[in-house]
Amino acid sequence: MGTLPEPFAGWFAARGWTPRPHQLALWRAARAGESALLIAPTGGGKTLAGFLPTLLDLHASPREGLHTLYVSPLKALAVDIARNLMDPVEQMGLPVRIETRTGDTPQNRRARQRESPPQILLTTPESLAVLLSSPDSPELFGGLRAVVVDEAHAMAGTKRGDQLCLLMARLDALAPGLRRVGLSATVAHPDALRAWLSPTARAEDVRLVLGRGGAEPVMDLLLPKGHLPWGGHMGIASAPGVLARIADAAVTIVFVNTRAQAELIFAALWRLNEGNLPIGLHHGSLQIEQRRKVEAAMSAGRLRAVVATASLDLGIDWGAVDQVIQVGAPKGVARLLQRIGRANHRMDEPSRAVLVPANRFEVIECVASTEAVRAHELDGEPPRPGGLDVLAQHLLAMACQAPFRPDDLYAEVTRAGAYATLSRRDFDDVLRFVEDGGYALRAYERFRRLFRDAEGLVHVCDLKVARQARMNLGTIVDTPMLKVRLRGGPVLGEVEEWFASTLEPGHCFIFAGQTLRYEGIDALTMVVTRGGEGEPRVPAYAGSRMPLSTNLSLRVRSILADPRRWRALPEPVRDWLRLQQRRSELPQRDGMLIEVFPRAGRWFLVAYCFEGRLAHQTLGMLVTKRMERMGYGPMGYLGTDYVLATWSAFEPTDPERLFEEDILGEELEEWIAESSMLRRTFRNIATIAGLIEKNHPGAEKSGRQMSMNSDLIYDVLRRHEPDHILLRATRAEAATGLTDVGRIATLLARVRGAIRIRRLDRVSPLAVPALIEEGREWVAGGAEDALLAEAAALVDDATGGAEHFADVLSEVTEGLRVRSGVVDRPRRQDRKRRPPLRRFVRSARLPGGDAAP
Amino acid sequence: MTPAPLHLAGERLMLDPAGVVAWPAQRTLVVSDLHLEKGSHFAARGFFVPPYDTRETLAKLALAVRRYAPARLVLLGDSFHDAGGCQRMAPADCAALGRLLAGVAEVVWVLGNHDPVAPVGLPGIATEALTDGPLTFRHEADPRAAGELSGHFHPKATLPTRAGPVSRPCFATDGRRVILPAFGAYTGGLDMRDPALGGLFPRGGRVFLLGADRLFSVPLAPMRRRAESTA
Helix, strand or coil: CCCCCCCHHHHHHHCCCCCCHHHHHHHHHHHCCCEEEEECCCCCCHHHHHHHHHHHHHHHCCCCCCCEEEECCCHHHHHHHHHHHHHHHHHCCCCCCEEEECCCCCHHHHHHHHHCCCCEEEECHHHHHHHHCCCCHHHHHCCCCEEEECCHHHHCCCHHHHHHHHHHHHHHHHCCCCEEEEEECCCCCHHHHHHHHCCCCCHHHEEEEECCCCCCCEEEECCCCCCCCCCCCCCHHHHHHHHHHHHHCCCEEEECCCHHHHHHHHHHHHHHCCCCCCEEEECCCECHHHHHHHHHHHHCCCCCEEEECHHHCCCCCCCCCCEEEEECCCCCHHHHHHHHCCCCCCCCCCCEEEEECCCHHHHHHHHHHHHHHHCCCCCCCCCCCCCHHHHHHHHHHHHHHCCECHHHHHHHHHCCHHHCCCCHHHHHHHHHHHHHCCCCCCCCHHHCCEEECCCCCEEECCHHHHHHHHHCCCCCCCCCEEEEEECCCCEEEEEEHHHHHCCCCCCEEEECCEEEEEEEEECCEEEEEECCCCCCECCCCCCCCCCCCHHHHHHHHHHHHCHHHHHHCCHHHHHHHHHHHHHCCCCCCCCEEEEEEEECCEEEEEEECCCCHHHHHHHHHHHHHHHHHCCCCEEEEEECCCCEEEEECCCCCCHHHHHCHHHHCHHHHHHHHHCHHHHHHHHHHHHHHCCCCCCCCCCCCCCCCCCCCHHHHHHHHHHHCCCCHHHHHHHHHHHHCCCCHHHHHHHHHHHCCCEEEEECCCCCHHHHHHHCCCCCEECCCCHHHHHHHHHHHHHHHHHCCCCCCHHHHHHHHHCCCCCCCCCCCCCHHHHCCCCCHHHHHHHCECCCCCECC | CCCEEEEECCEEEEECCCCCEEEHHHCEEEECCCCECHHHHHHHCCCCCCCCHHHHHHHHHHHHHHHHCCCEEEECCCCECCCCHHHHCCHHHHHHHHHHHHCCCEEEEECCCCCCCCCCCCCCEEECEEEECCEEEECCCCCCCCCEEECCCCEEEEEEECCEEEEEEEEEECCCEEECCCCCCCCCCEECCCHHHHCCCCCCEEEEEECCCCEEEEEECCCCCCCCCCC
8 A cells, every 4th residue: 555546646746746654654544444653844745645545535535524624823824725735626626625714704604604514624723613512513523534633732731732632532432433633843752742642641542753854954053243242132142143044045934032033133134234135023812813924925935034933833735945143042842843844945955044042042942952852852841631620611511512421521521632641620510600600609509511410410400501602712811912003094003901001191102013103092902103212122022932842951950960061162262161170160060059159249149941931930939938038138139041049138047948849838838929920820721711801802801891800809809718729729720830840849859959059249140140140039029019019109209299190200210120131121232222213114115025023 | 917098088097008097096997899709700601610619708897897996887888799699699608608698787888780689688778889987989980980999990000010010999089089999709800001091190190009019109190091992
């Protein structure tokens, strides 16, 4: 079985192609009725491999009704795949209809799809959830033969992946014998991904097909001319070099790590862009039409480069891209590979990638990632167990579809890979939550959403409940955003509400590649005009920076600890490390170095933990709590990807005590009570679980629809029912999510008995980048009240009681205002040459005549 | 708990960090926007928020009543989240409210937009507005009034600190009126910069942010003209 039947063989031959081994392997799996996971680098004809068995089957035995469902994480990808799939279908004259179903599908087409479904339907997890919550879905899906999950690696381990996993378990129940096909980029844990995809939650029930690796990527390092920066993450100093590389290549994607960085690099490139190379901007906060325009210009070859964030990590193939530039350290090997793979989707030619570290620590990280790519060593955690909030949403949706017996549904749910380890207790508690909130105080029985009939079947109470459930389907929770609109002009995109709250009319900021002046807020829109004076701010977005991965951390530590490996490093970095050797010492691979030194009347403690920014921020709160207890008088701390630094009034005489494992006991509990990150986690969980109403973008809130502030709920629930299922879900998520408690535990265990303390008389060379890092956290511990007291006192001092508030206060506190990892300001060197940005943007005309985004 | 003194129409008031106002001369305690039974109101619409808000709010109010031992308790409206709230109260909460009110000689229910009728079966008198000497108590501020205490808006203010902006419920005053923060466990807030609220203080004033045991006072800028809506 190595050859395809006609007309397929002819179709391949006419294009000078031969079916690739993995395409045939998936066909064999399909004929054996087996599920399969295809892991292959981009450009291997992966998508066609996923659909080929379906097309062959429909050619051999044409039939009506839904045959194959394709699920993608991106709407745009579904639409694009549908388009690409039309070609072979039309050219071979196959009796196959292909349609998409997303949130954008108009009502009349949805109705038509129900009456006369296409053979192949392309959709997203959210739209599938809506379809499956409907009582007529058994009819629609009864004859389904295959589910194709695209970009499976990007879904597994996320809440959207949890949801998809549950939905596939239901599809199995509706259409027994259904095959699953996963398409994935290379991952560190293929077996965990197989288990996630598996209809039985067992990896061995999914056949693993490996695509041939492409040519090795060609990677090099680009350093700024002249001085190598000590700190900063933006990489602006390298803009001239980046522009030169863009000019040398045909089409380039410039990847950056945050949206703020995208705006700054885009501005910096245009400042230098005397040849007017068409360069575009693409990030997740820009208006969708703007992004589509850039994507279209890119695929039409009208752009020489696009500056992009993770918004372009996945998605449509652009064959023409021949170079990827990563500005700022990549933070993870898997992500770096994914990004490199965006260049050159022709397998046999190497992808070209340029790494642009922003500071000297990042140089080491970039070298470490290059080595990891060469060693084919990937990172990434195996997918975590599914979230209970997603389960709550699913149980309600399934009740909307048809009455169920809890025993049966439990069995079905635990066949989903993400929920294989779900305990019956958690399942029952989630079900109780869905029924009436599941509180110990049974106050809401009369409002219940579900009831059990005499035979033990669980029904949804009325149509109103079902309607509401459908409105709240989906696991993407948006942070409160404000649209940004030019006065009398179009909407440009959106920024987080809190960023808007830091602006006063007249302030200017950089967004969508232009300098904008904040005028005010009108309803739910931020009104801006072009231009503006003064130092522009850059909107930043919470949680947008990915922390350093565990594997890269180990590689960075190994390079630091072993001078023989410094050969790969540029000279200034080697000098810097040698200086560190003389003044202090280098962190060991497996232990932890702590430096303690006085500076400017304070005592600094720098711990070289290398566990990533999120873990360090959490650890910083715990450590400073303990410092308080030990009488060191902590004043603040800072977590970078590499170190945790604290400063205090008194010398930390016993630093080991600060890093003992019991810090995860009392201090953690205390911190949980006030952590804003846990509050954010709870907010997401409460929204997904249906405890509070989802914000429907665009829908104006009236007083009646106003949903309740989740912080208030969190406080009340913590006091009255600390063991409630949603708080259990919040704690579980905290271990891996925004707080990375899990990594702290690993760190503390690793360094036990291997902490080296160096008492120095001044700052060490290695500590400098951390201490000039922007964004510091003030110390926690009743912190908010202390901060308010300080701010109020400052105002009084500054104004002598004069009754004028906002301006004066922001002046007084401006220099002090800091938020770790959230606010990124333009780097200082920008300040010297700043012609108005507007000009560059105006001149940024695409050859096609569209204005630059 | 350190209250802050404030003079309004010649009367000395105490603003309490718990979010209540005491008028010692008349042994009066003023509280606004309890929104009792807001939780069950949401539950009836299918959002099962924890059913502990009423008891939490009442426990906090009982503390304030114990501390000031007032002869008169003035509730500035929206005491219940909706007209049916009073009937939905759990027996235990009902009893707690009864005990609390029994300790006060005079209870005045100023009516609000959420609870436009007097609560059934509870002691006290109901009124649209109460005037006592130079002071007037009503639910929603009257822009022309002076010497007025009101609620309704749930004012909160945001103060930039060196660790980022911090938002808290607050008292707002300009020497003519005091607007009280909402007292209920599930009551959110409206930012002072909102025109509906800021517009009541055209010449600026002062806000007092609630802290754990003290208030944080900062001046309030005069309301600027907001951006005109776009064409």
